Amino acid sequence: MAGAGVAVIGLGYVGLPLAARAVECGLTVIGVDVSRVVVDGLRAGRSHVDDISDAQVQRMLDQGFRPLLTDDAPTADVHVICVPTPLGADGGPDLTAVRSAGAWIARKLKPGALVILESTSYPGTTEDVLLPILQESGLQGGRDFHLAFSPERIDPGRSTHSYRTVPKVVGGLTPACRDAAVAFYSPLVDTVITTRGLREAEMAKLLENTYRHINIALVNEMARFCDLLDIDIWDAIDAAATKPFGFQRFEPGPGVGGHCIPIDPQYLGHYVQERTGEQFRFVHLAQEINAAMPDYVVSRVERMLQERGRSLNTARVLLLGVTYKADVADDRETPARPIAALLTECGAQVLVHDPLLPEWSPPDLEVTPVAIDAIGDCDVAVLLQAHRTFDLPVIAEAVPVLLDTRGVLPRTSAGVERL
């Protein structure tokens, strides 16, 4: 099989939009994935990623995009690794997919090729983990092939930025590696930012997500204290956010989810602990506070019921929106899981409604999906995600009482309480 221009390895939330943008810019692109379901779906013109439509996939195919299983894929000039970097059973980094993608590339690598890691990981992953695997090809990084790290900054569901408008950060093993990666990304994005080296680019991504994790923890903890002190946290946030400098708005919620915010700071904490023997206290504390939010939500549900003479162990509790964020059909690390599990443990019957995941009923949870016209048949509802498709005033009207964990319903709505 002839060589391809660009091989995007891992066709998920990160890889597919990159492949789409590269095709749009006229590059010859293959997509490489270990999942037959993913590859067959894309070949049939079906997208499994929210931000890419079926029509877009069909256009990509028409323009020569080829989704392939790893065994069938040819060599390429540019390889971009976009595979998952989850946590292992010990809570530390699991780089299995990065290693196996690297080994796959090493078997095909040719002189002059460029390899870029986009998967989020701790500083040193590109040089200490990926480089030795690639060098099993017999080629030497920085001399025979280029190696770079460029973190993906995609935010699924966000419509205010496109792939093109989000600046791309790039660090190289050598200045020539960096320049090769800059040359690759320059047609795809308006701005490419370079870092001094690989580790700075890797750390930039962890800094972005740890910053977010910590600030969410700050408002989550503040929300709990504001409730005790009878202060409206949402009003305070609205007021603080009017400052034109020095403040960025973060909002409380039922807990953090997704593939990035709950996981990336763990990579950082683990790395710091391993290299310095010290605990990254901010990371640890934020983790603790955010992980306690599902318990807090359940305690607020219990209080709302008690105020109405009801108890949790006989209640029917409806969870509205079970994805990890609004407008995305993705339930990875969703706070809906621990909340549903805790409610069941307390004896409550858990109903769920989510138009993005209408059949959501994981085998390890006792939850019953209900249609929109049946949402009134509960004792209390909890708005976990405010999807755009929710008609919130109608929902608030239909349920007896509602805990709004997103602060989106007017405070004046009858029976509505904010987190």
Ligand SMILES: NC(=O)c1ccc[n+]([C@@H]2O[C@H](COP(=O)([O-])OP(=O)(O)OC[C@H]3O[C@@H](n4cnc5c(N)ncnc54)[C@H](O)[C@@H]3O)[C@@H](O)[C@H]2O)c1
């Ligand atoms: N999802 C986000 O919002 C986001 C944002 C920025 C960065 N990231 C990071 O990007 C990386 C990818 O995340 P994602 O959300 O796209 O994951 P994903 O699970 O949506 O997609 C990953 C894809 O890689 C495939 N895959 C797994 N192992 C493979 C291998 N060895 N070879 C080829 N394909 C393989 C999987 O089948 C899957 O289709 C992670 O490191 C993540 O932390 C994610």
